Amino acid sequence: MSRSLLLEKPGSWRIVTTDLRDPGPGEVLVRVEAAGVCRTDRDLFEGGAGVDPRAYPLVPGHEWSGTVLHTGPGVDRGLVGVAVTGEVLRNCQVCDRCREGDTNLCTGAGGEFGFTEPGAFADRLVVPARLLHRIAPEADLAAAALLHPAAHAAAAVLRAGVRPGDRVAVVGAGTVGVLAIRLLAACSPARLVAVDPRESRAEPAVAAGAAALVAPGAAGEEFDVVIEAAGGSAGAHEAMLLTRRGGTLVLAGHPAGPGTPLAPGDLVARQLTVHAVAGANSAAWAHAVRAYNAGLLDLRALVTHELPLEEYGEAMRLLADPATGKILLRP
Template sequence: MAAGLVGRKAVAEGFRACGVCERCRSGETSLCAGGYAETGFTEPGAFADHLTVPARLLHPLADDADLRAAALLEPAAVIAAAVRAGRPRPGERVAVVGAGTLGLLAVQLLAASSPAELVVVDPRAGRGEQARAFGASASGAPDEAAALHGRFDLVVETAGAPSTAASSCLLARRGGRVVLTGMFAPGATGIDPVHLSLSQLELRSVFGAPSAAWSDAVRAFGLGLLDPAPLITHEFPLERFAAAVALVGSGDPTVGKVLLRP
């Protein structure tokens, strides 16, 4: 690491792209063909006593950056990739499907594009209220969304629920854009190819984030356009790891992100 970086606050990309394959050289580092490698999965992660990552994956932060909030820059980078793919323009009608971590971060970034409408669809009223606090103009449950079919220029899906890929496409206007970011399980409802074809939708999917999207997320964080801190609902010292994991798996709807402090 360069001497000037020693002691700097920084965040590191998770995917360890090879940097030399055709996709990496095209800037699509999340599509690296060099084999899957990711910090915390194929390589030691943050539970290790020491964490070493290639310096090229580091994104320096401002000296006064809130590291508590910066812990959520990885999902923010995924959403930054989705926003890049969706290309929001001022004055457009935008919908976000799902108000979990990804959805609420999407609301923050999409609000910065000055949409005419920014509607969030989620069955949890409390999450809808939080989305409105983050910049959404309205929120509603999925069973209310039928009245909004064909309305939106851009739909960003973040839930990964069995029906949300298909329902997101129904929300888009003819010629609209849909970006899927949720992690779907086998058996999810398929997208109607007739609707996709006749409506001439532009459909993109996002998995992980390329380096450019990480840069977007870090810049937005530094400018105050993105603040993940309110998504953290609980903090534990590392010694209470078991209690933290139990809380995450409890199913309690009031539990957001749980932060472990070393």
Template structure:
């Protein structure tokens, strides 16, 4: 076994380096994972560009919160049988002791924000160390390339669970990016009467149909179906999509917001919200239960993130890889780093 490990560090916005150092050793209650693949998302691009809220990043940082790998060492107090297991792990370092954690809402931990890839070293590296309690072991034959997308899948699983879809309902997904297309797969498994995807990109809309959507519309066409849906899952985070999602829902319907909105986004009309008696939920990250849901769906074959992957790069080409994310190129889906 090698005694060294490489990691990609962002020292400050716009400045990164790939360095080799000693192989990290897991401490008590921890495991070391050999990284198989790590996804780059817009949050990572924000870290690189310096646009992430300072409360949610700590420089210098090794990014990488979407990843999969294989446990290759365990620390004191950890079951040795985990060695060799394919796995993913939760990113939030929830305390497990506060009232919200004890209630099962680990993504609302009141001990303070702490997350792999933002405040702790992440998976843009050959190896990373994480608490064993955060692991979600995978099947022995799991596709680790696809499994790198289980972090966004867990986020959308949290949204689906919050929306409580039922068979035969009319459901709309607003946005056909990574989150939106993963939502389509999970929602299609519920057997809705209609599953409409709304996105301005024709290619993404077509992919949504392959994933189980019954129809795809561009935003202008969505005006024709306002007030139609029992459940609307918003995934785009565009300036108007929170308000648009509420207009798509029927009276008494449900709306779940998962997109990361920026200041200046159009507000939801409180008059419409009140008169329509809508239930609106938001999702940021994923609690442990949503991770379990996503991993079960992946293992059962109900969730296949692999078709979303369009580009793969070694760590040495990080600059090229991160430039693709958020570039606006319609041909760019999920970008992976492969240490």
């Protein structure tokens, strides 16, 4: 049996107990240690723009960590008892995108945990073993649930190709931005600055390795590499203006609603190299997990609340407060 949170429709949820199927070929059964709550989960709760009404009912939860309890046929039994986290997209590993390494762009994906497949707002989760990443025994297993946004940050940093001595800025000092700053700090940039209008984000940004946090439009300098992780309507335009001629711009946020467009003429005149990041491929996941296991990522510092599964409604309320960091649900 398994307890899980069933979101029946926007704003309506309940805790249910169901029979849990055994892991099939290539799959494992995981005991969930913790599940992270993000803005996307709030969109599902509210039924916001872009949410397919056909998705309901569903069990949310795409950021998670746990311990392998059982293995299905064809899976190494040595995984039992191992601490793990896992990728969200059930990528096929055989389409052209997967073959080229862009597993996050899979064209034959079999589902997405927490969206089209039951997610981790539950005490048990069945997932393909090939999507797992091992967590070091000495690492904080609950905080490892935040390796999902860390992998997104790693994808942006890998795309940026920062070299020692580069001048780097990160626009947006939220979860992904702060994690990107921490990974960038390990690249030995000559200067690393966070750009965000919220003064409250200065402490986590500086703790992650930024020299300072400045308000949009107040940097007074240009940078070799700029990563946009704000997701706000004006973030991409601000990031472009901060990038020096011939520099590299990485767009990693997910803008909502209309904003200031990036004019092709500006990109051409500045001769910018522009990358976009949509989630994280398996290589970015491996990069983030390796950094976490080595003690280079302090994910625990991002957590402001830990709640039992039954307080999911409170978690949704807390997300409306800009001062709220990451929330972990503990089944």
